[in-house]
Amino acid sequence: MSVLVTRVLRARGWGAGCCRGASEFRLPPPGAVNVAELLRDATTAEKGPREAAARRPPGQCSVLLFPGQGSQVVGMGRGLLRYPRVRELYAAARRVLGYDLLELSLHGPQEDLDRTVYCQPAIFVASLAAVEKLNHLQPAVIENCVAAAGFSVGEFAALVFAGAMEFSEGLYAVKIRAEAMQEASEAVPSGMLSVLGRPQSKFAFACSEAREHCKTLGIENPVCEVANYLFPDCRVISGHLEALQFLQKNSSKYHFRRTKMLPVSGAFHTRLMEPALEPLTQVLKAIDIRKPLVSVHSNVRGDRHMHPQHIRKLLAQQVVSPVKWEQTMHALYERKKGTEFPQTFEVGPGKQLGAILRSCNLQAWKSYSNVEVLEAGEPPDQDS
DSSP, X not given: OOHHHHHHHHHHOTTSOOOOSOOSSOOOOTTSOOHHHHHOOTXXXXXOHHHHHHHSOGGGOEEEEEOXXXXXXXXXXXXXXXXXXXXXXXXXXXXXXXXXXXXXXXXXXXXXXXXXXXXXXXXXXXXXXXXXXXXXXXXXXXXXXXXXXXXXXXXXXXXXXXXXXXXXXXXXXXXXXXXXXXXXXXXXXXXXXXXXXXXXXXXXXXXXXXXXXXXXXXXXXXXXXXXEEEETTEEEEEEEHHHHHXXXXXXXXXXXSEEEEOSOSSOTTSXXXXXXXXXXXXXXXXXXXXXXXXEEEOTTTSSBOOSHHHHHHHHHHGGGSOEEHHHHHHHHHOOOTTOOOOEEEEESSOSHHHHHHHHHOHHHHTTEEEEOOSOTTOOOOOOO
16 A cells, blocks of 8 residues: 555554453454455555655645445445455455445445444445545555544544554444444434524523423433534534424524434434443453554544543543534644645545535635545435
8 A cells, every 4th residue: 555554554463463451342363354465565665654744735735534424325335346455355344244244335225234233334444445445546645644533433444544453453343333332222212413503503502401391201311412513503413302303393493494313323422322332442442552643533522632542532432422523623624824725535435524624614625525435427326
């Protein structure tokens, strides 16, 4: 692969072995997924890519954004299969997951792909496969990458890309996370509501009144809170279904311009996901996490991860904490006036992160591209 990814692979040994430390969760056996063999470019010389990229003008540097749940679509991955090693990457994922992720991604059905337990691994692998495509077409982008960020499950892909964890361990952690979140979401009727507001919208007040409404219905300890900060005046609110229905019915009272229920099974990034904490915490304790070789920003705080224990703690906390994506975009793209912006590439299905970037920072968005994971010109499969 490129200088950066080769150095990451050699320094971190993607797939070279598995967890160190005791855990009740059985990780894939050593050598089960040798992603280093799949992605290494043996002709690339060892250099100091991060330092070299940092010295280049900002306009010659790059940032990678990894999408999260909700971006999945049947057919994703088809536009990647012609690139070296992508099929082998999916074969490696099959050995970790125990099912054919490529078949599900290509042919669905959509209702299965939308399930949290399958969706999260599918997006994780498709995003890293998109990195392979990007490296094949524009290797300098990977070599000159200085930062990465991922939305929710995308943060795991960003950390694997940056060498903070091995592919096999990262994918296994995503598998455990997805299974635990699926189970937690099935325990309570809940969901997520996308809300486009106005400057005068008071999201916290609206959530408070929705919780009080739930109490009148006999719901104890109701949940209704902001789960995603997307861009100015746009939030995703998670909670009990009754609370979200109340907000939709009373949207004009709270100056909401538009509301839309999201196609997810639960109130992610709230305390309703607390049952998923223990399984994820245990698997994160069991895997080797190292300092990223490029900056990776945390969903929980919006700033850069600083050290392995920091990563381990915040990846678990992320499940029950709001995704501060708007804050992350400001941290990534804060510039003195007149300074160039880096090239930004969304690696994975969809262009949602690009649309959010445009609303957060129009100048930064002008240097944005997405890496297509469908066939060129292929519309999403709406029939599956």
